Amino acid sequence: MAEGILAKIKGKFSWQILNIFEKSLRRAYIDLKPENIKEVVEFIFRRLGARFVIVSAVDTRNAIEILYHFSFDSVGKIVTLRTKIDRQNPEIESITPIIKGAEWIEREIYELLGVRFKNHPNLKRLLLAEDWPEGKYPLRRE
Amino acid sequence: MDLKTKALTKSIWVFHFAAASCNNCDIEILDALTPRFDLERFGILLVGSIRHADVILATGAISHKAAIRLKRLYEQAPKPCLVVAVGSCACSMCIFRDSYNMAGPFDGLVPVHAYIPGCPPKPEAMIMGVVKLIKALKKG
Amino acid sequence: MAKTIIPVGPYHPLQEEPEFFKLIVEGEKVLQLEIELGYNHRGIEKIAESKSYDQVLFLVERVCGICSTSHPFASVNAVEDLADIKVPERALYIRSIIGELERLHSHLLWLGLAGHFIGYNTVWMWAWRYREPVLDIFEKITGNRQHYAMMKVGGVRRDIESDDIPEIWKMVDGLLPVLDMFKGVVMDDPVIHARLKGVGILTKEDVFEYGALGPTARASGVAIDVRKDDPYAAYPLVDWQVITQEEGDVFAKAVVRILEMYESVKIIKGCLDKLKVVGGEIDAKVKEIPPGEGIGRHEAPRGEVFHYVRSDGSNRPVRYKIRAPSYMNVPTNQKSVVGGTISDATITLAAVDPCYCCTERVAVVDKKTGKKGLTGQDLIKLSQEKTLKIKREMGRIRV
Numbered sequence: 001m002a003e004g005i006l007a008k009i010k011g012k013f014s015w016q017i018l019n020i021f022e023k024s025l026r027r028a029y030i031d032l033k034p035e036n037i038k039e040v041v042e043f044i045f046r047r048l049g050a051r052f053v054i055v056s057a058v059d060t061r062n063a064i065e066i067l068y069h070f071s072f073d074s075v076g077k078i079v080t081l082r083t084k085i086d087r088q089n090p091e092i093e094s095i096t097p098i099i100k101g102a103e104w105i106e107r108e109i110y111e112l113l114g115v116r117f118k119n120h121p122n123l124k125r126l127l128l129a130e131d132w133p134e135g136k137y138p139l140r141r142e
Numbered sequence: 143m144d145l146k147t148k149a150l151t152k153s154i155w156v157f158h159f160a161a162a163s164c165n166n167c168d169i170e171i172l173d174a175l176t177p178r179f180d181l182e183r184f185g186i187l188l189v190g191s192i193r194h195a196d197v198i199l200a201t202g203a204i205s206h207k208a209a210i211r212l213k214r215l216y217e218q219a220p221k222p223c224l225v226v227a228v229g230s231c232a233c234s235m236c237i238f239r240d241s242y243n244m245a246g247p248f249d250g251l252v253p254v255h256a257y258i259p260g261c262p263p264k265p266e267a268m269i270m271g272v273v274k275l276i277k278a279l280k281k282g
Numbered sequence: 283m284a285k286t287i288i289p290v291g292p293y294h295p296l297q298e299e300p301e302f303f304k305l306i307v308e309g310e311k312v313l314q315l316e317i318e319l320g321y322n323h324r325g326i327e328k329i330a331e332s333k334s335y336d337q338v339l340f341l342v343e344r345v346c347g348i349c350s351t352s353h354p355f356a357s358v359n360a361v362e363d364l365a366d367i368k369v370p371e372r373a374l375y376i377r378s379i380i381g382e383l384e385r386l387h388s389h390l391l392w393l394g395l396a397g398h399f400i401g402y403n404t405v406w407m408w409a410w411r412y413r414e415p416v417l418d419i420f421e422k423i424t425g426n427r428q429h430y431a432m433m434k435v436g437g438v439r440r441d442i443e444s445d446d447i448p449e450i451w452k453m454v455d456g457l458l459p460v461l462d463m464f465k466g467v468v469m470d471d472p473v474i475h476a477r478l479k480g481v482g483i484l485t486k487e488d489v490f491e492y493g494a495l496g497p498t499a500r501a502s503g504v505a506i507d508v509r510k511d512d513p514y515a516a517y518p519l520v521d522w523q524v525i526t527q528e529e530g531d532v533f534a535k536a537v538v539r540i541l542e543m544y545e546s547v548k549i550i551k552g553c554l555d556k557l558k559v560v561g562g563e564i565d566a567k568v569k570e571i572p573p574g575e576g577i578g579r580h581e582a583p584r585g586e587v588f589h590y591v592r593s594d595g596s597n598r599p600v601r602y603k604i605r606a607p608s609y610m611n612v613p614t615n616q617k618s619v620v621g622g623t624i625s626d627a628t629i630t631l632a633a634v635d636p637c638y639c640c641t642e643r644v645a646v647v648d649k650k651t652g653k654k655g656l657t658g659q660d661l662i663k664l665s666q667e668k669t670l671k672i673k674r675e676m677g678r679i680r681v
Contacts, residue, residue: 026512027363027577051506052493054610056590056603069577069588076512078577101493101610104319127323128243129206138242138328162322166347166428169391178414190659207321237341240332241325262347262428 005072005079008048013040026077029067034083037068038093044070044079045099052099053078057109059140064090064113085115094120112139153185154272157195159215161248162238163202166262167229171199174265181269197224197275200248203231203238209245216252224255226275228268233257303615303631305646310623313649315616330602335361335435335571338602342589343429345604348391351384352582353589353604354433359514360589361435364576369515370563373437375553378516379450380424380432381580382546382553386457387416388583389539389546392635393464396536399628400477401666405467412460415453422446436566447554454547461547465540468533476672478533482618482630485530492614495607496585497538498634502530508581520552532633539635571597584608584635608636624656625664 006028010017016039018031032040044050050070058065063084070079085092094117096103106117107126114137117123125132160168174181175188189195192215204212216223227248230236235247248254258271302321306314326345330338342353355377362369369377390413397405417427423442424430432438442450468474489499499506507524509517525541527534573595580587585607592601611634619630624646646656656664 023574024363029575051490053586053588054493054603054605056601056605058592058601067590069590071511073506073511078512080577099493100491101613104609104613105605125320127320129210129320132206138325162324164344164347164350166344166350169347170428173410178411190657202322203324205321205323207323211321237329237344238324238326241329243323243325261344261426264427 005048005075005077009040009044009079012043016040027080028077029080029082031082034066034085034092037066037081037083038095038098040081041068041095042098044081048072050079052101055095055102055105055109057113057115057139059087059113060084061087061141063087064115066092066109066115068095090115091118092116093118094123096120111137113137114140153187154196154276155187155189155194156197156199157189157192157219158199159201159212161200161202161208161212161232162205162244163229163231167201167232170262170265171201171228171268174268179265179269181272184272186272192219195219195223197226197272198252199226199228200232200254201228203235203241204245204248204251205243206245209251212248212251224275225252226256226258226271227254228258228271229263230259230261233259236261305619305624305627306649307624307646308649310625312620312622312624312627315619317612317615327602327604330599332598334597335599338599339433339435340431342602342604343431345606347428348388349384349582349584349587350429351380351432352580352587353606354431355381355515355580355582356578356587356589357591358433358435359578359580360576360591361571361578361593362576363578364574364591364593365568365571367436367566367568369437369566372441372557372560372562373564373566374516374519375556375560376438376442376564377433378520379442379550379553379557380430380438381515382549383416383420385546385583386454386543387413387420388635389543390416392539392583392632393536396629396632399632399662399665400474401669402467402474405464408460409464412457415456419450419453422449434565435571436568437564439565441564442557444558447557451551451554454550457543457547461540461543468536468540473669473673473676473678475533476676477669478531478536478629479529480531480533481626482532482622482633483530484614484618488614488617489530492617493610494585494614494634495610496581496583496635497535497542498585498611498614500524500526501534501538503528506586508579508586512579514578514580516553516556517549519556520549522548522552532629535633535635571595582607585611608634612636624661625668628658628661628665 016032016036021029050072053069053071056067064087065084068081094106096106104126106120109115110123111125111128158171227233232248235244238244256271256275258268260267302318304316305312326341330341333341339354339357342357343350345353390409394406394409420430421427423446424432484502486502486504489502489504503526505524505526510524522545525538527537571593573593575592578589587607588605590603591599594600615631619627622630647654
């Protein structure tokens with residue numbers, strides 16, 4: 001049941017969840033602190049069997065927002081975990097040790113937005129050329 | 143017309159170079175080899191090595207990584223080597239003009255001898271472009 | 283057993299160049315796979331931030347030429363999710379028709395390439411020959427063989443005239459015997475069985491770990507398909523089914539694609555029937571996009587395309603995130619290519635149906651010497667030779 005998924009997440013992480021926005025039956029956004037992302041990802045991926053879709057990141061000028069998108073295919077629901085990290089020192093735990101499929105996108109966010117993913121097995125450039133200057137992040141709003 | 147040019151116009155060997163391409167032009171180039179259009183009957187052959195090429199069919203906008211490859215490729219090509227820019231991206235970069243990862247259109251990096259615009263250009267347009275090139279060559 | 287290997291691809295031979303796929307081998311066996319991207323990076327997400335929502339559709343169309351309607355499809359789904367826009371019913375049918383026609387031409391294209399890689403060049407020529415009528419129909423109803431620019435936020439840009447419906451019907455109907463032929467070629471040929479079965483296996487667990495999508499996932503028994511899971515456009519309104527296989531090898535992936543084409547014909551016919559009776563608008567005439575965020579997806583021929591869009595109420599998106607299915611599928615080669623032989627490498631890489639030019643540039647490196655050796659063209663030749671060898675062993679050809 002679609003409601004069942006959010007209820008399970010709420011039940012397990014009631015202290016960690018800052019806010020839940022249910023845009024519709026099929027789209028839900030859960031706000032979390034950066035330090036809680038990894039455990040919630042582990043729960044959704046391993047215990048609830050969600051499919052990892054992708055991570056997207058936005059420079060909102062106040063912070064860098066990172067969104068982790070997961071799909072529950074049996075009910076057609078996408079649950080997005082959202083967190084905000086400091087623009088001056090953007091760092092967060094990598095989820096690649098949990099989900100192999102996250103390796104590339106964390107590298108991409110690293111090079112395009114400058115976010116450091118701690119404990120990523122292979123944090124290096126993915127798309128930009130070697131001679132692209134350090135410290136220049138194309139998707140940042142400078 | 144000297145022997146070199148004559149040989150060139152009789153049987154053109156083509157090398158296909160795709161820079162940052164969406165592949166549509168590349169597919170249409172390959173399409174030109176399939177039974178409906180069949181460029182091979184004109185003696186136009188797709189070759190695997192730049193050292194055998196008379197013409198470089200260039201597609202896509204050029205990203206930084208591709209620009210390095212292109213320069214090296216062009217140096218290795220035995221001259222005379224003509225470059226034909228196929229598709230709007232190769233001609234002028236089109237919608238990717240302002241992107242941070244682009245190194246400029248083809249004619250900024252290598253001499254371009256023919257432009258075939260279109261997104262993608264139909265195989266008929268490509269054949270027309272090649273025919274015009276051959277005619278221009280024959281004129282000298 | 284050291285080999286001197288040269289890094290090249292079939293169309294981009296160049297010494298000492300970075301390549302998309304670097305295979306590190308010992309003798310015949312592939313030990314490691316390194317994948318390098320970036321050649322096609324055009325900064326589309328950044329460009330999208332300076333375009334209006336209508337312009338973005340033209341931009342994202344050009345992410346990939348082969349699935350060129352898939353990205354606009356996911357894009358309009360995302361913006362319509364954001365703004366809660368209801369699309370008129372007639373437009374839903376037209377959208378699905380375009381999406382399925384694209385699936386047909388894309389799978390036929392793949393079939394041709396796969397045929398070429400294993401040495402069945404007549405399959406290549408025939409598959410591409412039968413692609414042409416699909417492209418002709420596209421040209422007739424949209425004005426272009428590729429990049430059809432049909433999607434619009436709130437509907438579609440052009441209607442399908444009732445005069446065109448019989449012609450489209452005739453074309454897809456005419457594909458059915460062709461599909462029967464390809465089905466026979468692939469599923470009944472013992473040489474192809476021997477060549478492709480057990481090659482490049484991807485397990486269900488791997489699909490899950492890597493987030494694999496589309497036929498790559500469905501061939502391993504994972505029945506995910508956005509058209510059924512998170513229905514949109516006309517997919518819940520017509521009758522069709524999701525195709526899966528269990529083995530996860532290259533053969534299974536080929537079978538999934540062939541059988542999916544039959545379903546595409548079903549969907550197109552179902553939508554054409556509805557178009558005959560459902561009239562009305564094809565455009566919800568959207569005037570503005572409110573602030574908010576939206577997620578849209580579409581089952582492209584290669585798998586789920588995912589778009590995330592954020593709006594601040596102006597006519598330009600604040601952020602556009604585009605995730606193509608190959609982004610998730612290509613890394614699975616770590617599992618399916620590694621451990622196999624170099625003669626199977628090309629067809630395994632091609633089996634996930636990556637962006638065409640990615641498979642072009644492959645290099646093979648010998649583990650002991652570190653020297654580069656075989657070209658991509660050599661790998662294709664090896665693959666074709668393996669097929670010949672199987673044919674000889676089966677007495678199919680005289681030595």
